[in-house]
Amino acid sequence: MTSAVSPAVPNTGGGQQQNRTSACQNPNQGVPGHSAEDALRHNYQDATLPLVEYVNDAIAIVQYDKIIYQNPAYLKLLRQSAEDSLPRDLLDAVMLADRARVQEYAQKCQRGEAVPEQCKVGLCTDDGRLVTVEMKPRLITYQGQPATLIIMRDITAHNQAEAALREAHQRMAQVLAAIPSILIGIDMDTKITWWNTTAEQTFGVAPSQVVGRPLQECAIPWDAQAIMNGLATCRSTQARVRVDDVRFHPPGRKEGFLGLSLTLMQSASGEAAGILLLGANITKRKLMQSQLAQAQKLESIGQLAAGIAHEINTPIQYIGDNMLFLQESFHDLSTLLEHYAALYQMCRDGAPMASVLGQIETTTAAIDVAYLTAEIPTAIQQSLEGVERVATIVRAMKEFSHPGTKEKVSVDLNKAIESTITVARNEWKYVAQMVTDLAPDLPLVPCVPGELNQVILNILVNAAHALGDGGGDGAPEKGTITVSTRQGGDGVEIRIADTGPGIPEAIRDKIFDPFFTTKEVGKGTGQGLAIAHTVVVEQHGGQLTFETAEGEGTTFIIRLPLTLSGS
């Protein structure tokens, strides 16, 4: 196209030194080894260019848009054969989109004008594949003429890897964005490096307000002390730390609770690089948990209510009947008394008594005095028994429910157990004999009485159900429930044993799971034992275990420490 040789280009025919300055404008680009540039630096003047034949980079020399030299690597790259006659047009192999640019660079270069150090170009091989190359145009003198040396390195694989990496990054970003969790990253200087959308929404703090700043200096509306303690533990133990029930109070909204896990992040070399705070707003979950516990309580109380109603209605029935009987009996007897009073009067007055004696005889027979004298004392006795029974139940209910007490107080477990047994009487009395073996010298145990009674009740009711299921429609033998207490070591042990069918092997590891129930749908929330476990283990620092043998029965064992501890 143009034959003009740029005056800036040193003349050909010069020594190596000259060529080096022109061909190697950027010495940093030089790559030792099989670099085409190194080879050329020494040999491009030689017509045979022997070293250039062996390098891995594809090399072509272009003059006036025509390829006048190509090395074997070039032929290999473009799947061309050596027999192909030169000169070919440089642009033949270049993808359409890149052609104008390549032509421009080649021409500029030949004119000695500045061109980019390197550019990415798509080439089409003779067998139709697309390869991406990194192309470096250089001005040289070739056979006395300015020419463009083009070095091409196949970066197809590299490019694909890069694209894959980009895609992976993007996917990761999407995954992270999709996680409805709070995700906060901090580096070793507690500077915030990550602050995701959920964190922004939860705290009402934008990433721009916090990223790059130390965590403790940021105004995040949360319990900072709890977080700092967690971070310190995480750093010192080098292990994941769980921080639950962190209070937070975003402006203009209700206070809530966070559950966070703090994980140490490591660099590729294994050094600590920062800490990742991952977590969620657990306010709703906490609310649900407490509602569920409440529901379970209500369920068992509802169930009890029917039983307690029965327990109270029965004595009330016979107290009422007896009172009615006493009322009528008294009426009858007072009639008789009147006759006797008349008799007394007559005796005193010395009047004839025959008529009143007759009346007394008739009335005595009519009202059946013998029956009344026999029955009245028993009627009174049994009515008093009934009153005592109602009183016992009402007292036990009061002791059982312990309204208001939410803290641990010293509790006489034996008494608590007796009240619970009384309250639940209607649940077990048709299926079981109740045997209690309560250690008389049991020390007082620190516990939340209402909660612990609930645990004992849940286990008692389960025991009664286990016995109830065993019996058929006829006259099943009653089973036995044995409740015993003992002091052992630094704690006390409550054992509640039934003679039921035992817990089948297959479900033994599930019985404390929330929502696990063997009762029919709609009966039981499946929370009874799960809540019992939570209360004993988490609230009281105790243990709840069981021993069971199929066909023999199950014993639940509650162990409670005598000393107040932790939570």
Add this chain to the structure above:
Amino acid sequence: MQKRILFVDDEVNVLQGLRRMLNPMRHEWEMVFVASGQEALALLAQAPCDVIVSDMRMPGMDGTQLLTQVMERFPLTVRIILSGYADSSMILKAVGPVHQYLAKPCDAAILQLTVARACALRSLLADPTLQGLVAGMQTLPSLPTLYLEVLEAVQDPQGSLEQVGDIMSRDISMTAKLLQLVNSAFFGLRRHVSSPVEAVKLLGLDTIKALTLSMQIFSHFDQKQEGAFALDVLWQHSLATSICAKRIAQEEQQDRHVVDHAFMAGLLHDVGKLVLAAHLPDLYSAALAQAQAHGTTVWEAERALLETTHAEVGAYLLGLWGLPDPIVEALAFHHCPSACPDQRFSPLTAVHIANALVHTEDSSEAGGTPTALDSAYVAQLGLSERLPTWRPQPCRAA
């Protein structure tokens, strides 16, 4: 003759309390007290009892199990539960075998009255076979179309109480069963209800659902049972009678209870026909044919063949089920009100007149001539002049 009453309760104090409280009845009733279902059955095997009053929850055999056995082995015994228990699933199971349900603590007067009424029922129905047959009935067959409608309505997630109540109130059998449940303390305290719709509302949709689907307290006629019996006609006649009876009671300025009872007794007055058609279809067809052939009323033919009538059978059933006395009385005497000891205006008056009026309007019922109006009875109540005002259109409405 002394009636024999058997009381069963696992609580001895309750038995003794009952014994003392009922001591004044000792001349009329021979009372036996036992502490378990097994003892009760053994005792019944030795000598029959007229009424059994049993606790619900007892170890070994509970009240429902006991009364189910009594129903099967000693059908003549009237079965009553006296329980302080309120577990609805347990009570649901009792609905079939139990005639009446009393809640502890039970007022002494109510207990006495209930037992006394059960004893008195015997005089209504002399034949022990029929007594056993009626006492053994856990359900009454409904009109198949209405039965299906109820099944659909209770299973429809959008179904409402009103809708279910509306369907049930158009069915004789379902109405009877509903009134049994609310007149006893099965699901709460006994109280006056003005209509089957109100009964449905009192029970609630969940209970109705459980009763209909799980306990199957309703059933329906099948083709075989129907025989020569025209169900549609009976249903139409009953609905028309109930509306007419209600109107008569209203126009006579009767109080709310009398109006309500007149309405319900009107709907139920031929319930005995259902019992006979469902359980003695051959005999009953014969009675219908005989009435047709000899030009007598159906009940006269019934009396000739069965020595009783559907009026007495129906009254016996509803009496067993504890429906209010005015309804039972209206059923028992609806053909011959003059025989009723109470000669004042009552639901019986309204039902008797309505029945006769509706028959005159539409005598398409199978067999025989319609029952004539008891003019002497109407005249004695001073209602003769009122008759023409009740006769026309409104009675046809249904």
